[in-house]
Amino acid sequence: MTENESTTDYEELQEKLLSIKEQEGLIGYILRSSKTASIDLKDPAKIIDYALLSSAVFDESQKLATVLDMEEIESIIVEGEEIKLLSMKINGYNLSVFMEKAVDHKQIFDSLT
Amino acid sequence: MDRDPYAVALSSALTEIQTAYPDINHSFIFTQDNTIVSQDANIDQRTMNRIMESFEELKEKTKTIGDIQNFQINTKTGDFTLFAVKDMYIVFETSENADKNQIYAIRKVILPTILKVVDTIESSSDDLAENYLQPDEEITHKELTVDTLSGFFAGDSVQIDLETLIELVNSGDPNEDQDDILENVDHVRIETFRGDSTLCKVKEINDPNLKGKNLVRVPEKICRNLGIHKGDTVKVKALL
Numbered sequence: 001m002t003e004n005e006s007t008t009d010y011e012e013l014q015e016k017l018l019s020i021k022e023q024e025g026l027i028g029y030i031l032r033s034s035k036t037a038s039i040d041l042k043d044p045a046k047i048i049d050y051a052l053l054s055s056a057v058f059d060e061s062q063k064l065a066t067v068l069d070m071e072e073i074e075s076i077i078v079e080g081e082e083i084k085l086l087s088m089k090i091n092g093y094n095l096s097v098f099m100e101k102a103v104d105h106k107q108i109f110d111s112l113t
Numbered sequence: 114m115d116r117d118p119y120a121v122a123l124s125s126a127l128t129e130i131q132t133a134y135p136d137i138n139h140s141f142i143f144t145q146d147n148t149i150v151s152q153d154a155n156i157d158q159r160t161m162n163r164i165m166e167s168f169e170e171l172k173e174k175t176k177t178i179g180d181i182q183n184f185q186i187n188t189k190t191g192d193f194t195l196f197a198v199k200d201m202y203i204v205f206e207t208s209e210n211a212d213k214n215q216i217y218a219i220r221k222v223i224l225p226t227i228l229k230v231v232d233t234i235e236s237s238s239d240d241l242a243e244n245y246l247q248p249d250e251e252i253t254h255k256e257l258t259v260d261t262l263s264g265f266f267a268g269d270s271v272q273i274d275l276e277t278l279i280e281l282v283n284s285g286d287p288n289e290d291q292d293d294i295l296e297n298v299d300h301v302r303i304e305t306f307r308g309d310s311t312l313c314k315v316k317e318i319n320d321p322n323l324k325g326k327n328l329v330r331v332p333e334k335i336c337r338n339l340g341i342h343k344g345d346t347v348k349v350k351a352l353l
Contacts, residue, residue: 049177056174060167061186067163068139068206070188077187078171081179098178 009091014038016112017095023108025100027083030054032094041098053078054096057087075109088112119199120144120312122231123224124151127203130219136211138191144312145200146269146335148300164204168195196220198228200311200338253281254304254350257329261336261343270314271301272330273349278315281351303331304348309339315351 010033017029021040028041030051041047061076076087079101086105087096090113097108120142127140131153142150147165156164168184175181181202186193191208194216203224207216255277262272278298304310313335318324329349331341341347 046177053174053177056171060171063167064164064193065186065188067160067167068193070186070190070193070206072189073186074189075187077183077185078175078178078181079183080175080177081182083178084183085178 010036010093013090013093013095013112017097020097020108020111023103025103026108027098027100029095029097033092050096050098053085054087054094057085057096058089058094061087077105118231118235119228120150120201122227123198123201123203126224126227127151128153130223134211134215134219136208137205137216138208139204139206141204142201143204145202145338146311146313146332148269148312148314150201168202192216194220198224200309254348255281256346257327257349259336259341259343259345259347260323260328260330262330262332267332267334269332269335270316271303271332271335271349272316272318273301273328274324275317276325277327277349278317278351281349298351300351302350303329303335303339304350305339305341306346306348307340311335311339 013031017031017040020026021029027043028039028050030041031038032054037051039047039051041050057076057078061073065071065073073089076085078085078087082101083098084101084103084105085096085098086108087094088109089095095112097105097112099105099108123142127142128151131137131140139153139156141152141156141161143165144150147169149161149165152161171184172181180197181195182197184193184195189209191206191211194205194207195202203220205216205219257273257277262268281301282298298315300312301315302310302312313331318328318330320330323330329347331339331347336342339347
């Protein structure tokens with residue numbers, strides 16, 4: 001991936017995120033690459049907790065996939081009692097979208113991929 | 114009494130389901146305090162330990178969004194699905210060809226139906242016990258005061274006095290060897306007065322200063338799961 005391609009991918013992804021951001025029940029997202037991070041959460045007090053959670057979800061899911069001989073993660077869903085998290089890798093970026101449980105995460109996944 | 118009826122029912126159901134649905138590669142059940150209730154023969158202990166370690170790490174971080182109800186990894190070669198049922202977690206690892214509708218039906222229809230049946234049987238047998246059992250035939254439980262176990266060696270077992278264990282087992286045989294009792298009683302159920310309960314492995318209290326004080330020493334993570342604190346009173350029942 002060239003730097004230009006990477007910038008375009010990032011901009012496209014940001015546009016898609018902007019388009020879903022105002023959807024009812026969306027709490028925010030964390031978009032991370034090896035060099036940059038973009039965080040947009042309705043409650044800034046949660047930034048650290050959600051960033052740690054997002055990172056743990058990617059790390060532990062990868063470990064589980066490796067242990068169970070599963071190849072190439074497409075998406076991860078973690079549902080807590082009130083909130084759920086959809087995580088995925090897109091063009092080298094780790095993206096975690098936080099939402100209320102009632103939100104259709106499949107529709108969010110389709111909008112972003 | 115053998116094991117938790119829910120665990121027995123779910124475990125048997127999973128074995129049958131896995132036979133009927135070959136696209137389920139692995140399935141297992143564990144409790145919220147990480148006691149494995151059912152594990153299929155295709156997973157070796159090392160793999161199991163690594164899965165449990167990863168889940169424990171994840172559970173720690175997900176406290177910020179509440180206890181995990183559902184965790185799913187979708188990959189190009191299959192899916193890993195974990196979901197909470199009562200005080201247990203059920204895990205399926207399915208191949209890429211697995212019919213998602215069938216898995217959904219197992220999860221949302223078959224397993225809940227089994228649980229509902231066990232619920233009905235349980236409440237019928239409770240009624241039976243209430244109506245027909247003499248007081249001295251009732252299942253023994255003791256009310257004990259919670260003391261928290263913390264630190265690196267806290268483990269996942271609760272500790273109670275050997276004398277209390279003997280009372281709980283109530284075999285009526287005065288000559289029974291104490292070591293036999295410890296061998297036979299492998300789990301106890303800890304139940305709060307709010308009705309929350311969990312199965313725990315049990316050991317004898319190892320601190321001589323805490324013996325004979327009507328205590329149950331409970332690891333901190335189990336205390337957190339049950340929402341109990343040092344000094345609270347809980348009901349303890351033995352599971353043979």
